[in-house]
Amino acid sequence: MNAITSYLDSQPLFSTDGLLRFSINDIPLGWIEPKVAQLLQSFSAHFQSSAQQIELRIAASEIQAQMDAAAMYLRTQGFIKAWRNERYAVHPFHANGELNTEITLFTLERGAFRRFGLCSKAVHINGICTDGSLWLGKRASTKGIDPNRLDNLAAGGIPYQESEFDCVVRELAEEAGIHAELAKQAVFCGELRTQRNEIDGTHDEVLYCYDLLLPDTVVPFNTDGEVAGFQRTSIQAVITLLPSMTWDAGLVTAKLLQKQGY
Incomplete structure (x- = not known):
């Protein structure tokens, strides 16, 4: 294994x-x-x-x-x-x-x-560099859920009356400073369902997963105060850091790595 x-x-x-x-x-x-x-x-x-x-x-x-x-x-x-x-x-x-x-x-x-115990929806975006490494975000210490844990390039719940893809573009802008023209190149790569018992009830969510290839000239930066910073991380380092990620982001990342043959 x-x-x-x-x-x-x-x-x-x-x-x-x-x-x-x-x-x-x-x-x-x-x-x-x-x-x-x-x-x-x-x-x-x-x-x-x-x-x-x-x-x-x-x-x-x-x-x-x-x-x-x-x-x-x-x-x-x-x-x-x-x-x-x-x-x-x-x-x-x-x-x-x-x-x-x-x-x-x-x-x-x-x-x-x-x-x-209701089922919500969220988007998660993998930020993939030209050499295959990934951009990981670190959640701000002020976050109510999973503060200071590692996360995908951007992720967030889908509010009522916002489309899945509009949520992708918005979250990339707010959390990672990615402009709309680049954000719209994100590619849908599947959906996952995550469900677990939490201290405040049941977490049940459908995760819509996207991959976004980022040019080397693009360095993510946060604009909404929800992310403490970003780190460009090699695949081997990402594998060791999976336990430091939120459960949802870790699931999305692990599935990406499996798809890539790791």
């Missing part, structure tokens, strides 16, 4: 032990801890629980308002700390478990997604 395979095997596995399936009107959407389910039941009679699930039963026209109010209630109870004032789309799943992004059931505050 090589180092990359070993790293991938070390990625956390998601467990539903001790969790309740969260559904809305018979549509399964996420996972919730029993203590959160109890709070939701005390908040509204529309939240109904059994031994294995908690379900919101309400008219479709009222889902948006009820979920917004429930998220705000959990915030006041101290269960949602990182309130971002940014909305994500909530999509149902196909029968095969894949996210059905053609349907948006409602939108919700980004910071509430983990508490409800």
